[in-house]
Amino acid sequence: MLAPGLLSTIQDRGRFGYGRYGVPPSGAIDPFSLRVANLLVDNPEDEACLEITLLGLKVRALTDAAIAVTGADLQPFLNDEPLEMWRSHVLKKGDILSFKGVKSGCRSYLAIGGGISLPVVMGSKSTNISSKFGGLEGRPLRGGDILHSEAPRFHLLAEGRRFPQGWVPPYGKEWRLKVIFGPQDDQFTERGKETFIGSAYQVSPQTDRTGIRLAGAVIERRPEVGESIISEGVISGTIQVPGDGQPIIILVETVTGGYRKIATVITADLPLLGQLRPGDTVRFKQVSLDEASQALGEMEERIKRFKEGLSLS
Amino acid sequence: MSYQNPRYRIMGDRALILELGDEISPEVNRRVRELVLTLEENPLEGLVEIVPTYRSLLIIYDPLKIGLAALQHRIEEFQKKIEGIPIPEPKTVDIPVVYGGEYGPDLEWVSQYHKISREEIIRLHSGSTYQVYMIGFTPGFPYMGELPQRLATPRRETPRTVIPAGSVAIAQRQTGIYPVESPGGWQIIGRTPLKLFDSTQSPPTLLEMGDRVRFSPIEDEEFEHWPR
Numbered sequence: 001m002l003a004p005g006l007l008s009t010i011q012d013r014g015r016f017g018y019g020r021y022g023v024p025p026s027g028a029i030d031p032f033s034l035r036v037a038n039l040l041v042d043n044p045e046d047e048a049c050l051e052i053t054l055l056g057l058k059v060r061a062l063t064d065a066a067i068a069v070t071g072a073d074l075q076p077f078l079n080d081e082p083l084e085m086w087r088s089h090v091l092k093k094g095d096i097l098s099f100k101g102v103k104s105g106c107r108s109y110l111a112i113g114g115g116i117s118l119p120v121v122m123g124s125k126s127t128n129i130s131s132k133f134g135g136l137e138g139r140p141l142r143g144g145d146i147l148h149s150e151a152p153r154f155h156l157l158a159e160g161r162r163f164p165q166g167w168v169p170p171y172g173k174e175w176r177l178k179v180i181f182g183p184q185d186d187q188f189t190e191r192g193k194e195t196f197i198g199s200a201y202q203v204s205p206q207t208d209r210t211g212i213r214l215a216g217a218v219i220e221r222r223p224e225v226g227e228s229i230i231s232e233g234v235i236s237g238t239i240q241v242p243g244d245g246q247p248i249i250i251l252v253e254t255v256t257g258g259y260r261k262i263a264t265v266i267t268a269d270l271p272l273l274g275q276l277r278p279g280d281t282v283r284f285k286q287v288s289l290d291e292a293s294q295a296l297g298e299m300e301e302r303i304k305r306f307k308e309g310l311s312l313s
Numbered sequence: 314m315s316y317q318n319p320r321y322r323i324m325g326d327r328a329l330i331l332e333l334g335d336e337i338s339p340e341v342n343r344r345v346r347e348l349v350l351t352l353e354e355n356p357l358e359g360l361v362e363i364v365p366t367y368r369s370l371l372i373i374y375d376p377l378k379i380g381l382a383a384l385q386h387r388i389e390e391f392q393k394k395i396e397g398i399p400i401p402e403p404k405t406v407d408i409p410v411v412y413g414g415e416y417g418p419d420l421e422w423v424s425q426y427h428k429i430s431r432e433e434i435i436r437l438h439s440g441s442t443y444q445v446y447m448i449g450f451t452p453g454f455p456y457m458g459e460l461p462q463r464l465a466t467p468r469r470e471t472p473r474t475v476i477p478a479g480s481v482a483i484a485q486r487q488t489g490i491y492p493v494e495s496p497g498g499w500q501i502i503g504r505t506p507l508k509l510f511d512s513t514q515s516p517p518t519l520l521e522m523g524d525r526v527r528f529s530p531i532e533d534e535e536f537e538h539w540p541r
Binding site: 021 | 327335337371495510512516
C-alpha cells in the first residue's frame with residue numbers, strides 16, 4: 001500500500017446474524033460490483049475486496065496477481081496506462097496500480113485473485129471502523145500496509161475475463177431509486193408521501209457508510225405523531241425522516257433507529273446506493289413487491305449467466 | 314398495550330417488522346423474546362436474521378428463497394406453538410460501577426436537576442433490577458429499564474462526541490452502558506470496568522436481550538485495579 005486514498009477499507013458481503021448484539025452488517029455498499037469483481041478473478045463472489053472511495057489509492061504488486069476493478073470509474077491506471085474496468089488483468093511483480101480520481105460513481109472495488117487473507121470476525125472480513133474490528137485491525141488502510149492473498153498464482157488464468165458492458169448499471173449524476181412504501185408510511189400525510197415521490201433530492205456532503213443525507217422538500221408527517229418512534233431494527237436502504245423532514249437513506253453501519261421510515265429502497269437497487277455522491281440528484285419511484293422481485297430476478301440472472309459463461313470457457 | 318396478534322409492517326422486499334405492542338414495558342418485551350426463541354427453535358428456510366427490540370422484531374429474509382406471503386404464513390404457524398415452548402429464564406448479571414468524578418461527569422448535573430444528593434442517586438440507580446429490553450445503537454449497547462421515576466432525566470442538550478467505553482448512563486426512564494468509545498447524548502453517571510463487547514468472543518456481548526442487570530457501586534481504587 002503506497003497511498004490509501006481518501007478512504008479505502010476491506011469489505012466483503014457483510015456480517016449477518018449479529019444484529020441482535022447491536023452489530024451492523026458492514027460490508028460492501030455496492031454488493032453487485034463486489035460480486036462481479038470477485039468472479040472476474042475466480043474468487044468466491046463473497047470474498048473480501050478493497051472498497052475505494054472517490055480517489056487516491058496506490059498499490060504496488062509484490063508478486064504476480066490477477067486483479068479486477070469494478071464499480072465507480074475512479075480512473076484506474078496500471079503503471080502509466082489507463083486500466084480497463086470490469087475485466088481481469090494480471091499485475092506483474094513491481095507493477096503499480098493507482099486511481100487518479102472520480103469520473104463517475106463513488107466507490108470502486110478492487111478484487112485480488114486469491115482474496116485477502118485476514119481473520120474472519122463474526123462470519124465476515126468486513127471492516128467496522130467505528131467499533132474498530134474486522135478487516136485489517138478494524139481501521140481504514142494506510143500507507144505501508146501489506147495485504148496477502150491465498151495462492152494468487154492459481155488465479156492468473158482468469159486474465160482477460162470480461163463482464164458484459166451492457167450489464168453494468170449506468171452511473172450518472174441523476175438517480176431514480178425504486179422504493180416500496182413502509183414500514184411507517186401511514187404516519188406521514190398524503191401530501192408528505194406525494195412530496196417524497198414527486199420531488200428531487202440532493203445528496204448532501206454529510207454522507208458516509210452509515211447513511212446518505214438528502215436535502216430537498218420537507219416531508220410532512222401526520223400532526224398527531226411525534227418526531228420519533230420506539231427504536232426498532234433497520235436495514236440498509238430504508239429511508240428515515242427525522243424531525244426536520246429531510247430524508248436519510250440508511251446504509252450498512254446502522255442496526256437500530258428511532259425515526260419513522262417512509263419507504264425502503266428495493267434490494268435490486270441497493271448497489272446504486274454505493275455510487276451516489278454528494279451533489280447528485282435522487283428521485284424515488286414507488287414499485288410493488290412483484291416489481292421488486294422481478295428487478296431482483298433480473299440482477300441475479302445477469303450474475304448467474306456470467307458465472308455459467310465462466311464455467312464453459 | 315400489548316397486541317393480541319402481531320401487527321406487520323413491510324420494510325422493503327426483504328424485511329418485515331412484527332409489532333407486539335405499542336409501548337415500552339416488560340410484558341410486551343417478554344412476548345418479543347418468546348417469539349424470537351420460538352423462531353429459533355424452528356429453523357425457517359430463507360430467514361437471514363432476527364433483530365429483537367423493545368416491542369418488535371425485525372425479520373430479514375432472502376427474497377430469492379421465500380416470499381412475503383409464505384413467510385407470514387409460517388410465522389402465524391409458529392405463533393400457535395408459542396404456548397408449548399419452554400422459555401428459559403433470563404440470566405442476571407451484576408455490573409460493578411464507579412460513580413461520579415471523572416468517571417461520571419454528569420452525576421453532579423443530575424443531582425442538581427433533581428435536587429437529590431449524589432449518594433441518593435447512587436442508591437437509587439444501584440438499588441433496582443433492570444431488564445435488558447434490547448441491544449442496539451452500537452455493538453453491545455444495552456437499553457435497560459425501568460429507572461426509578463425520581464431519576465427520570467432528559468438527555469443532554471448537546472450530545473458528547475466521545476464517550477469512553479464502559480460509561481454508564483441514564484436518559485428518561487432508561488439506563489445504558491456505552492460498550493465502545495462512541496458519541497452519545499445520555500447523562501453519564503459512572504463507569505464499569507467490565508467489557509460489554511468483544512468481537513473475538515461468542516456471543517460477542519456481555520448482555521443479551523431479556524437479561525436482568527444489577528449495578529454494584531465500587532471505589533475508584535477497585536476500578537483501577539480491576540483485572541482486565
